[in-house]
């Protein structure tokens with residue numbers, strides 16, 4: 584695990600963004616694993632600026648997102664489909680057919696999950712996977728549990744995740760289920776980049792980096808990944824300093 588502590592979220596956006604820029608410049612047909620939430624937004628802005636400067640071309644890039652809510656229309660303002668378009672896809676030259684998110688409204692969820700994993704495996708796996716971390720140590724929607732999850736699956740969200748994310752929803756409208764890549768799927772990525780900022784992530788970052796590898800902190804599995812880079816600002820890294 585390569586832990587890089589920087590002063591500000593803006594510095595992290597550039598440093599993490601540069602890893603993605605380099606990957607796409609090296610291989611224009613890169614397979615990106617992408618994340619939603621507050622953590623990646625500034626990095627997406629950096630990638631957009633590099634595209635606008637004429638430095639990056641997304642025309643052959645394919646993307647696979649970590650997760651999506653269940654029981655929320657795809658075009659809902661809070662869907663991850665909408666989030667990704669508003670924060671990245673609408674501002675770069677990626678082809679819509681190259682954009683993938685799991686379908687949280689699929690009639691047969693088991694088939695949807697199996698086909699999402701198969702799609703990723705068939706194209707040779709994700710080259711570089713972006714992650715945030717939940718205050719409870721979750722990655723994607725893999726919540727603390729007694730065992731590590733494997734492939735993509737439908738998950739019941741924990742109270743702490745519902746509390747964190749319900750700020751975006753009108754009262755009572757927060758979905759209770761989501762579909763997410765499993766920890767096993769995430770770990771197949773060739774490179775993983777995790778961004779953690781702010782004091783609320785202190786305990787999760789400490790458990791991920793210094794704690795034992797345990798499904799009670801799903802992000803701790805990244806200690807076993809051969810190429811995981813963790814970017815934390817000083818607030819998120821406070822307990823490591």
Ligand code: PGA
Nearest residue numbers: 620621622715716717723
């Ligand atoms: P955040 O969420 O980026 O909005 O803090 C991260 C996560 O819950 O994985």
